[in-house]
Amino acid sequence: MAHLVNLIGARMSQSFRQPEILEIARRDGKVTVESLAAHFGVTLQTIRRDLTELAEAGRLERVHGGAILPSGVSNIGYEERRALNKDAKTAIARACAAEVPENISLFLNIGTSTEAVARELLGHRNMLVVTNNMNVANILAANPDCEVIVTGGNLRRSDGGLVGTLAAETIRQFKFDLAVIGCSALDRDGDLLDFDIQEVGVSQTILRQSRRTFLAVDHSKLKRSAPARIASLAELDCVFTDRPLPPDLMRLCQGWDTRVVTAQP
Amino acid sequence: MAHLVNLIGARMSQSFRQPEILEIARRDGKVTVESLAAHFGVTLQTIRRDLTELAEAGRLERVHGGAILPSGVSNIGYEERRALNKDAKTAIARACAAEVPENISLFLNIGTSTEAVARELLGHRNMLVVTNNMNVANILAANPDCEVIVTGGNLRRSDGGLVGTLAAETIRQFKFDLAVIGCSALDRDGDLLDFDIQEVGVSQTILRQSRRTFLAVDHSKLKRSAPARIASLAELDCVFTDRPLPPDLMRLCQGWDTRVVTAQP
């Protein structure tokens, strides 16, 4: 394989810099040749080579003086959401992943929180993970001990989610040992809410098809509201957050026998 | 093989280092040969061997000077394949996209050629595109005038393809105005061949469900062979290549009423 490539002369080189360049680009929306050269302590030409390769791979879009994010799924709004409460999400995800056993079938749905969980599951072995989230699939592709199955569905540009009847239909063909889901908002009376009515149907199907269910929410979701109701915390086994729930909601959870895990960021 | 050796146990240092190397890599996102050598008090060569083994196991991605965390679907072999005959693929894709009408339902399957077609379709309007290729979905997400539907399926790490019964089952629910497919090899007698038997079933289903079918192949596919037969060119409406087909195959196509379009790179 290697000689074949060398014979033809095509070569895809990687460096330490390229992943970090992408990270900076995602954070700032753009990168300049000059600032990157200063940041890494290398020549402008070296950075240009990196940017050219990243652009050829379709990961960035080259512009005069630097590069910008390609206009694909990776929407600005989405990247911003992902950066929001990053530490809290990582802490929640770590606590959640610690309670996810190995050797099981698992569903992960849409949301930046579940993506964080996926990242923490990279070390888990012998997993069958089904997801309707393109980003989760991409992340878990890096785990060789994990079979990844993607549900069908309409691609939602804003976050790479696969929604609609096709998604729900696929999910109905499975029975999961565990599902980790996220939601747009968590009501004070313990109702899980979502912005997208299409996604609600998918989430409800997931809950029906799973033996155990976890919810991952950061505290910002408690302050928000959303129009569509997915389910009640009463139907879940465990909820992972970064800050203690309000006392009244806490009492409700106790009554429902829903465990609450508070992860310290 | 490796663990067996360790169990018998000569010097177990290697099995100590490798997990720790992974840990450091997960923490920092990268590792350098030099710092690891200093950290463990061994030679650069020894670290290189560790990194090579970890890379072979798919746990890390080797780069000059060290290693980084493997990044999702973007497999090394895949990136190399994509860079191969890049100009030819773009030319083919452009010619193909020019013959794809707007306002239709379209299927694009796995392959770097179909990805190139997707890139050329970014300007098409009012399309419904179904694909079992995660990369195609990501590319077309940038086209706001295009509804993108992803089939379900097992994620194939090597190229982001979604394969298996789930994919075929989803496809059976649609009827496409047009399908653009690629293949691993094109035989001299006009047979479309593929390396992956799972993908063959998917491709055959696509052909059955489509009113018209296009094939995109660059000339390198004519020199190769593959074990599984998808179909014959006789069943297709048009084939797009970058170099003229061999005269005998050309005659066959004329007899089959299969149009051949040669795009100049």
Add this chain to the structure above:
DNA sequence: ATGTTTATTTTCTTTTTTGTTCGATTATGA
């Protein structure tokens, strides 16, 4: 004790990456 096996080091060669220079190309302001 000695031979076997495996991990590591040493030494050497080959490959890849980086820096430099220079002409071509592209933005920007007058």
Add this chain to the structure above:
DNA sequence: TCATAATCGAACAAAAAAGAAAATAAACAT
């Protein structure tokens, strides 16, 4: 529109790193 300055891409030499092969060292079984 043109002039000017910045940026880009290509080519080549130098430096850094990877890889291969043989030697060495340690652990174990017989």
